[in-house]
Amino acid sequence: MSDTNVKFLDLDEVAPKVGFAIKLKGQRYDGKEATVEDFINNTLDIQALGTKTTAKEEFDITVKMLMRAFPGLPETDIRNLTLSQIQAFVQFAQQNNGQDEVTKSAGDDAKAEAASEGNAPGA
Numbered sequence: 001m002s003d004t005n006v007k008f009l010d011l012d013e014v015a016p017k018v019g020f021a022i023k024l025k026g027q028r029y030d031g032k033e034a035t036v037e038d039f040i041n042n043t044l045d046i047q048a049l050g051t052k053t054t055a056k057e058e059f060d061i062t063v064k065m066l067m068r069a070f071p072g073l074p075e076t077d078i079r080n081l082t083l084s085q086i087q088a089f090v091q092f093a094q095q096n097n098g099q100d101e102v103t104k105s106a107g108d109d110a111k112a113e114a115a116s117e118g119n120a121p122g123a
Helices: 036-049 055-069 075-079 083-096 105-116
Strands: 021-024 027-030
Touching (some): 055 075
Antiparallel strands (some): 021 027
16 A cells, blocks of 8 residues: 555644743743643633632632743742732733734733723832
């Protein structure tokens, strides 16, 4: 039997490439495209929250999801972010997880939005 008639998909060629990263405390953390397992775990975590959830429970889930998206990022560093930083981080991660190209404007847009709402440092 000849291989010329075999349809072939090389999944290694489809493998995600890092296309987004953050910098925190001078350290770069590359984001990774969500795997099916990440997606399922994120979905299960959100479903487990239910309708009567506390802000702490919501934040704990957000931290877990960010740690899945940015392996190696210390949990304590996420928990010690300011409100404007965590809002910008979550928005950035949601917009870029799985995308091939990242622009600096995502962070600039988040800063501009925070400033317009009076939540930016020095506002």
